[in-house]
Amino acid sequence: MTYGDRPANLSREETRVRGNVRRTIDQPSILVAEDDIATRALLRAALERDGYRVRDVDNGADALTEIVRFPPDVALLDIGMPSMDGLDVTRALRKRPSTALLPIILVTARGRLEDKVAGLDAGASDFITKPFEPAELLARVRTNLRLSAALSRLENTQDVLVALANAVDAKDPLTEHHCGRVADWALLLAGLAGLDQEEREAVGYGAVLHDVGKIGIAESVLTKPGRLTDEERVRMQRHPIIGAEILQPLRLGRIVGPIVRAHHERWDGGGYPDGLRGEEIPIGARIVAVADAYDAMIHDRPYRASLSDEEARAELVSNRGTQFDPEVVDLMLSALDESPADPDGVADAYTRGLRLPRGSE
Numbered sequence: 001m002t003y004g005d006r007p008a009n010l011s012r013e014e015t016r017v018r019g020n021v022r023r024t025i026d027q028p029s030i031l032v033a034e035d036d037i038a039t040r041a042l043l044r045a046a047l048e049r050d051g052y053r054v055r056d057v058d059n060g061a062d063a064l065t066e067i068v069r070f071p072p073d074v075a076l077l078d079i080g081m082p083s084m085d086g087l088d089v090t091r092a093l094r095k096r097p098s099t100a101l102l103p104i105i106l107v108t109a110r111g112r113l114e115d116k117v118a119g120l121d122a123g124a125s126d127f128i129t130k131p132f133e134p135a136e137l138l139a140r141v142r143t144n145l146r147l148s149a150a151l152s153r154l155e156n157t158q159d160v161l162v163a164l165a166n167a168v169d170a171k172d173p174l175t176e177h178h179c180g181r182v183a184d185w186a187l188l189l190a191g192l193a194g195l196d197q198e199e200r201e202a203v204g205y206g207a208v209l210h211d212v213g214k215i216g217i218a219e220s221v222l223t224k225p226g227r228l229t230d231e232e233r234v235r236m237q238r239h240p241i242i243g244a245e246i247l248q249p250l251r252l253g254r255i256v257g258p259i260v261r262a263h264h265e266r267w268d269g270g271g272y273p274d275g276l277r278g279e280e281i282p283i284g285a286r287i288v289a290v291a292d293a294y295d296a297m298i299h300d301r302p303y304r305a306s307l308s309d310e311e312a313r314a315e316l317v318s319n320r321g322t323q324f325d326p327e328v329v330d331l332m333l334s335a336l337d338e339s340p341a342d343p344d345g346v347a348d349a350y351t352r353g354l355r356l357p358r359g360s361e
C-alpha cells in the first residue's frame, strides 16, 4: 500500500480527520488495485482530487484481503495483476454475501473486448479503459455509487420487514419461527401454482408478515390458553385489518396488504374480515391460508396439542373446498409428498423468504 506524504505515525484517514472531519466521514472510499505504479498514481490522484478516500494495493490477493477486511464503497480493479487477476478477485467477491453487491469497476486495456465479456461474466459492474480520461472515471464512479446507494436502501426496506415479522414472533413466543416456516411453504406453493416473479415475491412478504397485525392485539388474548370469549374473538379477528394498515405506508403494501388482509378469508365465504368467497380472495392469501393452517396444526398452540402430519393432512382434505381453495390443498399435499415437513425446522425463510423467493435462486 502507498501512503503518500504524511507524518509516519499518522494514517491517511487520521491526517484527513485532523484537516476536515466532515469530509472524511462523508466521502465514499475506493479501493484501487493496480500493479502499474504510474497508472495507480494517476487513478489515486484523480479520485482524491474529487474528494474520495482512496486505499491502493498492487496485486489481486491483497485487494481481496483489503476489501473483505474494510469493505470500500467502490472497488477499482485492474484485470492483469500478479497473484490473482481482477477477474478472479471479482468472482471471489461475488461469492461472499457481504460483497455480492459491491460496485466493481474493472480497468481494461483499450480494445480488449474479450476482457469485457469475461468481466461481465465474472460479475463486474462497469469498466474503464486504459489510458483513462479522469472525467469518465469519475462519472463511472458516481454512477456506481448511486446504484449501490439505491440497492442498500432497498435492502433496508427488507430489513424493516424482517424486523416487523420478528416483532410479531417476539410477542408470542409460542409461535416462534412460525412466520418463517409459513413463508417457506407459501413460496413453494406459489412456485407450484405457476405464479410469476412479482406474485411470488408478494406471497413471500405476505407469508412472513401475515400476522403482523397481532402487534395490535393484547398479549392476554394472543396467548390465552383455552377458548376465547366472543368479545376476545372479535378483537382477535381484527388482526388482518390492523396488519394491512401497518403495511399501507410501504410501497410494498400495495401488493402485500391485500394478502395480509385476506389470509383468514374462507373459500366458502365464511371467513373474515370481508367475507370474500372463492377467487375473490387473492391467490396469495389462499396460499398463505393453507400454509399457515398446516404449520399451525403440526405445532402446539395454547388451546390444543399438535397434530401429526397425517392428521394435519386429513384436516386439510376435510376442509378442501370449504375453508381452503381445493387446488391449493392439492398442491400442498403433493408438496408434502415431495418433501415432508420438519416440525422442528427453524426455517431460515425468515430472511430467505424476503430475499430469495424460490424459483429465482
Ligand SMILES: [Fe+2]
Binding pocket: 210, 211, 239, 263, 264
Ligand atoms: Fe392470522
